[in-house]
Amino acid sequence: MKTSRLFFTVLLLLSAAQPALADVSLQVKVLLEGAYNATSGLMRDDLRSKGLLPVTQPYAMSPFNYAGSETAAVGVLAVAGTDAVVDWVLLELRSADSAASVVA
Structure with missing residues (x-):
């Protein structure tokens, strides 16, 4: 089975209670397979x-x-083709000291 690799730039929506994370930038590697079409590669x-x-x-x-x-902004879900939205993804940033602690 071929696995698709998608790279996301993640914008963390942080509150004033999380000022130490205000400049955090992540490059996330996500492996999704449920909606992957091996023929088209999309x-x-x-x-x-x-x-x-x-x-x-x-x-x-x-x-x-x-x-x-x-x-989703107005019109985003109307976009078809190679730029179409396929689903929502929830990412959590967790503490290195305690995996049960969600930081953002």
Whole structure:
């Protein structure tokens, strides 16, 4: 099975309570396979094209309980082709001292 490799520039949305992280920049390597089309080498955008992607972040419920207020800008979910959105991804930055401690 071929695995797709996607590289993201991550913008951390930080609160005033996290000033030490204000200048953090991450380069994240994410391996996704569920929506990968080995023939085209692209991610399928079935969820977007069928109107199944929510406009607001979907991680407010258990087990994530993420309180972020992110939304997709008007028109983003209408983009098709190689620049189409395929899904939401939640990344957490955790403490090196305690993996149970979410830093951002």
